[in-house]
Amino acid sequence: xxDLVTTMxxxxxxxxxxxxxxxxxxxxxxxxxxxxxxxxxxxAHAAVEVDGPQHSNKRDRERDDxxxxxxxxxxxxxxxxxxxxxxxxxxxxxxxxxFITDARADAEExxxxxxxxxxxx
Numbered sequence: 742x743x744d745l746v747t748t749m750x751x752x753x754x755x756x757x758x759x760x761x762x763x764x765x766x767x768x769x770x771x772x773x774x775x776x777x778x779x780x781x782x783x784x785a786h787a788a789v790e791v792d793g794p795q796h797s798n799k800r801d802r803e804r805d806d807x808x809x810x811x812x813x814x815x816x817x818x819x820x821x822x823x824x825x826x827x828x829x830x831x832x833x834x835x836x837x838x839x840f841i842t843d844a845r846a847d848a849e850e851x852x853x854x855x856x857x858x859x860x861x862x
Contacts, residue, residue, distance in 0.1 A: 752821050753779060753791045759834055760789070765841060772861065773812050776804055783862065785844035786852040787815040789837065794821060812858060813851035815844040 753769070757780065760767055767789075771781035778788035788808060792801065801818065808814040817840045823829040852859075 750791070750793060752793065752819070752824055755824065755830075756780065756789065756791050756819050756833075756837075759830075760837065763834075763838055763841075773808055773814065773859070776808060778808070778814070778816075782841055782844070784848060785815065785841045786813065786848040787817065787841060787844040790816060790818045792818050792820045811855070813855050815840070815851075 749769075757767065757769065760780065760782070765782055766784060768781045768783065769779060771778050771788075773788075779791045780789040781787075782789065790801070805816045808816055817837065819833050819837070824833060
């Protein structure tokens with residue numbers, strides 16, 4: 742199973758901009774075969790997935806389990822429905838920062854365990 746290349750939606754751009762305003766270094770559309778993560782935060786060894794209406798919770802859980810089990814990635818999801826409101830955006834901004842901060846705590850250790858599986862990084 743592989744992912745199709747994500748179309749850069751307004752939601753993707755908004756989330757990228759929010760992370761950049763937080764000073765978070767990031768990369769987007771990064772391959773973690775057989776998947777591609779929407780946003781990769783290298784110094785947290787974490788992925789941020791931007792979920793539009795086409796996303797399937799079951800498929801996302803399977804994908805997250807694979808990414809965590811195979812690449813030690815922490816994965817956070819931002820949903821289009823949740824991002825639509827000002828309160829939703831504030832919620833995500835706060836929780837994204839907490840997620841990244843928590844992921845940074847052991848990022849180097851998690852990355853070093855899978856370094857040979859991610860030679861492109």
